Amino acid sequence: MGKLKSSYSRRDFLKSTGGVALFVGVSGILPQLVSCSSPEKIKEVLAKHPITAWVKLAENGDITIFNPASEMGQGSMTSLPLLFAEEMDADWSKVSVEFSPQESEIYGSPGWSPGSKLMFTVGSRTTNSYYMTMRQAGAQARYVLLASVSKEWNVPISELSTSKSNVIHEKSDRQIEYGEIVSFLEMPGSLPDFSEDKLKNPKDFEWVGKKINRTDIPEKVNGKAKFSIDIRLPDMVYGVIERGNLHGSKPTLLNETQVLASRGVLKLISLEYGIGIIASTLEDALATKKILSIDWSNSKASSHNSQEIYSEYEKIASRTTQGQILEEKGNVKQAKKIASKTYQADFKNDYIYHAQMEPLNAVVKVSEDLSAAEVWVGSQQGFDTKLGVPAILGIDPEKVTVHLQYLGGGFGRRSMNDFVEECATLAKEMAPLPVKLIWTREDDLTYGAYRPLSLQRIEANTDQDGNLSGFSHMVVGDGGNLVASGTNNSHYNIPNQFVEWREASNGIRLKHWRSVGHGPNKFAIECMLDEIAHDQGKDPIQFRKGLLSNSPRALATIEKVEQISNWNTPTESGRAKGVAFVEHGSLGSGVCEISVDRESGKINVHNFWVALDAGVIVHPDNVKAQMEGGIMMGISSALKEQITIIDGKVQQSNFHDYQLLRMEDIPDLIETELIASDTHPEGVGETATPMVACAIANAFLALTGKRLRHLPFTPERVLEVLKS
Amino acid sequence: MPNYKLEINEKTYKVAVAEGTSLLWVIREHLGLTGTKYGCGIAQCGACTIHVDNVPMRACVLQVENFSDGQKIKTIEGLAENSDHPLQKAWIEAQAPQCGYCQSGQIMQAAALLNENPNPSRAEIKSKMNGILCRCGTYLRIIKAIEIAASNEITSKG
Numbered sequence: 009m010g011k012l013k014s015s016y017s018r019r020d021f022l023k024s025t026g027g028v029a030l031f032v033g034v035s036g037i038l039p040q041l042v043s044c045s046s047p048e049k050i051k052e053v054l055a056k057h058p059i060t061a062w063v064k065l066a067e068n069g070d071i072t073i074f075n076p077a078s079e080m081g082q083g084s085m086t087s088l089p090l091l092f093a094e095e096m097d098a099d100w101s102k103v104s105v106e107f108s109p110q111e112s113e114i115y116g117s118p119g120w121s122p123g124s125k126l127m128f129t130v131g132s133r134t135t136n137s138y139y140m141t142m143r144q145a146g147a148q149a150r151y152v153l154l155a156s157v158s159k160e161w162n163v164p165i166s167e168l169s170t171s172k173s174n175v176i177h178e179k180s181d182r183q184i185e186y187g188e189i190v191s192f193l194e195m196p197g198s199l200p201d202f203s204e205d206k207l208k209n210p211k212d213f214e215w216v217g218k219k220i221n222r223t224d225i226p227e228k229v230n231g232k233a234k235f236s237i238d239i240r241l242p243d244m245v246y247g248v249i250e251r252g253n254l255h256g257s258k259p260t261l262l263n264e265t266q267v268l269a270s271r272g273v274l275k276l277i278s279l280e281y282g283i284g285i286i287a288s289t290l291e292d293a294l295a296t297k298k299i300l301s302i303d304w305s306n307s308k309a310s311s312h313n314s315q316e317i318y319s320e321y322e323k324i325a326s327r328t329t330q331g332q333i334l335e336e337k338g339n340v341k342q343a344k345k346i347a348s349k350t351y352q353a354d355f356k357n358d359y360i361y362h363a364q365m366e367p368l369n370a371v372v373k374v375s376e377d378l379s380a381a382e383v384w385v386g387s388q389q390g391f392d393t394k395l396g397v398p399a400i401l402g403i404d405p406e407k408v409t410v411h412l413q414y415l416g417g418g419f420g421r422r423s424m425n426d427f428v429e430e431c432a433t434l435a436k437e438m439a440p441l442p443v444k445l446i447w448t449r450e451d452d453l454t455y456g457a458y459r460p461l462s463l464q465r466i467e468a469n470t471d472q473d474g475n476l477s478g479f480s481h482m483v484v485g486d487g488g489n490l491v492a493s494g495t496n497n498s499h500y501n502i503p504n505q506f507v508e509w510r511e512a513s514n515g516i517r518l519k520h521w522r523s524v525g526h527g528p529n530k531f532a533i534e535c536m537l538d539e540i541a542h543d544q545g546k547d548p549i550q551f552r553k554g555l556l557s558n559s560p561r562a563l564a565t566i567e568k569v570e571q572i573s574n575w576n577t578p579t580e581s582g583r584a585k586g587v588a589f590v591e592h593g594s595l596g597s598g599v600c601e602i603s604v605d606r607e608s609g610k611i612n613v614h615n616f617w618v619a620l621d622a623g624v625i626v627h628p629d630n631v632k633a634q635m636e637g638g639i640m641m642g643i644s645s646a647l648k649e650q651i652t653i654i655d656g657k658v659q660q661s662n663f664h665d666y667q668l669l670r671m672e673d674i675p676d677l678i679e680t681e682l683i684a685s686d687t688h689p690e691g692v693g694e695t696a697t698p699m700v701a702c703a704i705a706n707a708f709l710a711l712t713g714k715r716l717r718h719l720p721f722t723p724e725r726v727l728e729v730l731k732s
Numbered sequence: 733m734p735n736y737k738l739e740i741n742e743k744t745y746k747v748a749v750a751e752g753t754s755l756l757w758v759i760r761e762h763l764g765l766t767g768t769k770y771g772c773g774i775a776q777c778g779a780c781t782i783h784v785d786n787v788p789m790r791a792c793v794l795q796v797e798n799f800s801d802g803q804k805i806k807t808i809e810g811l812a813e814n815s816d817h818p819l820q821k822a823w824i825e826a827q828a829p830q831c832g833y834c835q836s837g838q839i840m841q842a843a844a845l846l847n848e849n850p851n852p853s854r855a856e857i858k859s860k861m862n863g864i865l866c867r868c869g870t871y872l873r874i875i876k877a878i879e880i881a882a883s884n885e886i887t888s889k890g
Contacts, residue, residue: 080831081829083830221824222827225832228835229820229824229829230815231766231768237770238760240761240764271750291754365777365866366833417833417868449771450773637869638869640871662773662774662776663776670863672862675872677872
């Protein structure tokens with residue numbers, strides 16, 4: 009089993025003795041080998057090139073593979089090294105894993121623009137974007153080993169094969185373990201270009217696709233896994249910031265003298281939107297935060313009322329002026345004109361919060377002369393791998409070293425650098441003392457960056473044969489892609505489609521929240537499909553099968569979920585099933601089985617079945633874990649989670665009034681069926697979550713004949729709908 | 733600054749902190765036992781669950797001065813030598829954690845549950861574990877891990 013080593017740094021790299029670093033898998037820089045037992049030689053190479061090693065190989069056969077992606081629970085610490093080890097033909101039991109340095113030119117995967125490289129753990133792109141990068145680098149490492157043995161034994165490379173960290177020459181019945189090659193390892197003059205057809209055929213994978221234990225789990229069950237909140241450095245001081253509960257408001261501190269006299273306080277730092285306190289202990293910093301007397305200015309958000317804004321959004325939706333057109337296929341107007349029936353409904357969703365379990369935090373140490381900095385942080389990385397710190401300090405990016413730590417949840421929130429920049433701002437004032445900035449849960453929730461509130465207006469038409477002929481989808485809300493993504497219906501055979509976004513702007517902080525626009529938009533789309541099927545007296549799965557007839561892979565997921573959920577077997581009395589289809593890179597269909605307590609309005613989700621086609625499945629048990637976690641987060645957000653805002657002020661502050669799904673309310677079963685495929689892997693982290701709200705609403709429609717169109721489905725809302 | 737003597741994981745620690753300081757900050761920031769996590773500060777998430785005289789408690793709402801009278805405090809670091817507590821082994825077998833941040837609290841709560849009831853029903857597990865939040869949604873695997881540990885222990889004890 010692969011295992012973990014402590015996090016990687018240039019210093020550790022220099023200290024390591026024995027073995028060889030294979031400088032491979034780097035475009036633009038010639039691959040080279042460096043003996044790790046010669047620190048001078050390493051220094052020399054490092055002076056010329058940045059650290060470029062993907063792998064270290066020791067004489068005893070130990071192999072260290074570097075993971076370039078964040079580990080926020082999605083399993084990158086296992087799946088990416090596994091791909092490398094697979095092509096290297098490494099013995100996985102000898103593999104350990106470390107985080108790579110944060111250098112996107114070297115360790116980035118292909119970015120969104122051609123030729124660009126990116127270290128950015130977002131959009132379920134980890135495995136999808138690194139699939140070829142890791143395999144090619146692993147294949148190059150294997151080639152270096154083969155070429156060295158070929159030369160040493162004086163046999164053609166074509167006669168050599170590899171298996172479980174051994175190079176084998178069958179003709180002469182010889183084999184040699186990778187570690188034993190280190191003593192005569194040398195870099196061939198050139199490396200072949202490993203295009204996909206030169207790599208293993210997925211059906212020959214030895215480790216990929218098998219049951220493999222995650223490398224990070226042993227240290228996550230004994231308290232040793234390090235998150236940035238766990239970092240402690242000599243002379244470290246603590247920072248907290250009061251940001252208020254009105255986004256964008258500016259503070260005026262009214263009791264500075266009193267605050268400065270508070271126990272342990274070292275410094276006050278004014279930010280545009282908050283007051284920072286540095287103290288020698290965390291408890292002193294937190295106690296001082298409570299005595300701040302602050303006059304808060306009005307802000308753009310001051311007039312915002314989250315539950316009243318929907319009537320404004322309805323007006324925006326009814327305006328004749330069009331918004332931004334996102335998709336136009338055929339002619340929906342014409343389809344409407346000749347339609348035999350038109351369906352229209354508005355779907356709404358309130359703000360929700362990330363609620364990652366580790367509140368935001370970072371540790372930054374700025375050098376005394378302010379010319380360099382070290383950062384310890386759990387981050388989803390970004391376009392700037394130095395996370396905004398160079399700009400805060402006015403120094404070159406090379407002068408900032410980021411030590412990536414485990415993330416205690418990301419879900420999109422840690423793809424924002426606000427908390428890292430804040431910590432750098434505080435640390436600059438305290439240089440050379442390291443500063444640990446901690447957001448309390450209240451800070452994290454109240455000054456969160458939410459999934460936007462939005463309204464989805466769907467208008468659908470059927471022709472005289474009952475076929476879905478037109479589908480118009482209008483999104484009203486703030487945040488562009490945050491609300492407008494996930495509207496794609498290309499798998500459905502609907503000849504006329506139209507999608508538009510109409511902007512609203514309320515001054516509330518917003519950010520990608522697991523599955524982003526797919527959550528609200530799939531909710532609207534999939535519920536509308538069931539409303540039509542219901543009206544036509546058709547079975548929702550049969551109805552979708554018709555719509556997916558031109559998309560065989562999507563269709564297969566519906567057929568599979570129909571089978572594993574025993575869709576056609578009647579449920580026990582008082583229960584009903586609902587279905588939804590979601591594309592988010594991977595294709596998934598989900599079925600839930602629910603009941604409703606008609607006294608309290610509480611919805612119970614009893615079972616959930618998922619059928620998924622995600623291309624090559626690198627780490628099946630982990631993909632299942634992503635489905636399970638995605639469904640749980642979907643249930644939590646669909647039934648419980650809600651941020652409300654009155655006069656711009658966020659009304660919730662912690663887990664007592666922002667409820668998450670707890671163990672007593674989970675389904676009895678979540679079953680995932682993975683459909684075999686040998687196509688390029690697609691992301692799996694955000695496919696399950698958006699299924700949930702629509703599957704629940706569709707089951708609710710089947711059970712009660714009533715429509716749930718406003719997220720979350722709190723008991724009060726459910727009772728209201730039942731009474732309607 | 734008053735001095736407090738704390739018995740943690742069968743070791744005696746001395747710490748000088750202000751009266752009223754949260755036991756969580758003492759354990760994590762002053763003593764460096766960072767396996768116990770901060771999640772909410774108001775005993776709603778359970779990430780900071782420790783044992784005090786074998787009873788599971790939320791360290792974030794405890795004040796240091798009330799726990800320096802020889803009470804035996806146990807954190808995840810002291811749950812088992814070599815990290816081989818039946819629950820830790822079962823947690824690996826079930827591949828329970830994702831991000832891992834809540835898992836110390838989950839395991840400490842589960843350990844207290846099994847101490848009290850070595851063979852809990854699923855309903856009992858849910859009810860006793862209900863106070864510990866997991867945002868990654870690993871709940872089903874946590875239940876599985878507790879059931880594995882319980883059944884292994886019963887088997888090994890004949």
